[in-house]
Amino acid sequence: MAQIDHTHDPRLRSWVESANGHPDFPVQNLPLGVFSPAGAAPRGGVAIGDAILDLGALAATGLLEGEAREAAEAASGERLNAFLALGAGPRRSLRLRLSALLTGGRAEAEAVSPCLHPAADCSLHLPARIGDYTDFYVGIHHATNVGKLFRPDNPLLPNYKYVPIGYHGRASSIGLSGGAIRRPNGQARLPDAAEPGFGPSRRLDYELELGLWVGPGNAQGEPIPIADAASHIAGYCLLNDWSARDIQAWEYQPLGPFLAKNFASTISAWIVTPEALAPFRAGQPQRPAGDPAPLPYLLDAEDQRAGALDVEIEVLLLTDGLRAQGLPPHRLGLSNALNMYWTAAQMVAHHTSNGCNLQPGDLLGTGTISGPDAASCGSILEATLGGAEPVALASGEQRRFLEDGDEVIMRARARREAYAPIGFGECRARILPARPVPA
């Protein structure tokens, strides 16, 4: 379990002035990603204020030693998989050293400054080669809300409180924040139709999720015990699991979502480490009294004591109308990772309990993390009760589902008294019109 130490001291200030008070990337955060300075090759870096620190260049200065140097060198290439594989020890050593260097005096500033690039001049890339992508369903309010729409009499299925429900998603179509996604065509059957039709999805939706980056993996056939499971998570990001609800409703029986989801998923660029998030564990059991206890393979005293992540997550919508009138994005939902029914460690222990092998750079989605009320929904399906009650925007527009040109923006922020708040950076993408359907 990541510990709180002096790198979390809210009084720490960096000589990178933009880091001090930065909403996402103060010196207490230090998330990793892959960037390229204008015209140059992709390489690993750390976000600090409005700048990005080149880890390979830093390693070459000789300012790092031992595990910290090993970690920086593993993160110097165009994918962070080798870094993710190293695990918590080297990751923490690098954090300690980066914190010292970035909060140091003139000597450190002079030595490290040449390794900094203005973020505005850089491109960001997927931080790792994603081998497999699994999406869970641990947002119990989402499961209940959606269950009510699909199965009014039976919203939460009997397995929900025993099984961290998950399914495999598509790794190839995961893209980075800042891009655009194309509205999918697909089969759907209108409520009164005898036969399905094929065309642009009419019920395009977002899903507000966290993504978990897998660090060290496990050998096939060798489960990860719950007590070790947290150490296999190398960090977190935001994840928009775009969903076409009309395609989903028609295709999902009996084998689950497929084309309704695999056209695109969007993630934020930075890997926020468990070390950065150490102060933001809620320290309370998230399982309501009266619920069945987790089976022993999912039960670890320390994991239960540490509890869920207390991270605010929100989703906003920017439309052509809002843009034209100079209005800000409309907040569609504000939720919190506390609404996860299962912890990250439980997701890892369950996933590998049958011997399934995880690999460094695999991505685990939490599933949509809705809160208990209308203002905290993580999908528009929930916010509009299946499209029945449109969302009204300040521009005079309405939305039952997403329209072409809409831009969905997700943000996450961890804050707690006596600690510096940290953020995840944005997860943002805009919707392009569907391709014409061939005659």
Add this chain to the structure above:
Amino acid sequence: MAQIDHTHDPRLRSWVESANGHPDFPVQNLPLGVFSPAGAAPRGGVAIGDAILDLGALAATGLLEGEAREAAEAASGERLNAFLALGAGPRRSLRLRLSALLTGGRAEAEAVSPCLHPAADCSLHLPARIGDYTDFYVGIHHATNVGKLFRPDNPLLPNYKYVPIGYHGRASSIGLSGGAIRRPNGQARLPDAAEPGFGPSRRLDYELELGLWVGPGNAQGEPIPIADAASHIAGYCLLNDWSARDIQAWEYQPLGPFLAKNFASTISAWIVTPEALAPFRAGQPQRPAGDPAPLPYLLDAEDQRAGALDVEIEVLLLTDGLRAQGLPPHRLGLSNALNMYWTAAQMVAHHTSNGCNLQPGDLLGTGTISGPDAASCGSILEATLGGAEPVALASGEQRRFLEDGDEVIMRARARREAYAPIGFGECRARILPARPVPA
């Protein structure tokens, strides 16, 4: 569409004597895989009789030119992804040249022989890095049989004859024929129990499938039209989609199979190309009269005319009892790829119809290909009617589901009058006992 040409002439004989009359790998086949001669690095090769031809070594002889040389060089490394990406033109050029060289005279034999290795002295490896693995459900008899067990009143769901149903599987746990798999532990709820338990699966099953190797991919957002879809399949293999039925029954609602499947899948080592299989298309529509016509995005006249693959597939069981008494494997089912309700081209067109991007080396499973009767079941769940009617073996043993030590063997053979039969090589793996459940 792959054409029939002189490489399919049944009179062709090779100077590699073991190829002539070889049940799997006569000179009319020429499948590709990755092998390593004793102690050497993995590299691409072609199976010919009891030997393997080293493609990189062959390219280095100067005996190949143009596209054939390009293809051999792309296939010379430890993964065939670059070769798969090349598509049908270079693949066919290589086939034509290999056929000429391997059926040539003394000069060709002398020049090529140094590139041959006895297969018995080589190790085989996964032929490609599998980016994403998708499993379809196109065996209509399987869907009906399983539907009857899970939903007696409603065996075939309303979407089945419109949607090539598929879902995402786990790429990391796909292993090669010849290995062992470990019985999974997992959650299941016994019929009369109030709560689930956790332990070794009691209903372990195989699934008899074909695997389709994706060749050239498509850009995200750019569907592959049905008329082009066949050209994106680079070859076929056997696939055993191991399944834990008790875990599956408890976990699969609402998002589909997960831990019931992702502990292991086993594939045969050789990529049998569409060119090798050109003579074995059935030339008849596989869709019974009265069924709804495929929607236009799934309908291509040439694909319908060419029809389904006519490939016999069988699954056999070898138990400790059969082994001890020197008895041969017991045939559990003999089926045929003609039982696929959708063609490979329809699977590709559907998969990409929403803009989902396929990549070279992705693997598509067909789903279990059962025939219409008890002798042609592709899973033991079907053969024993959910475990109710055990299979009796010549050893005196019975099986309701698979037991530890059981070895499941799959074979495929294409045969048609006036053509040389070709095979896929075995897909075989043995079951190890489950890991102990921690107290």
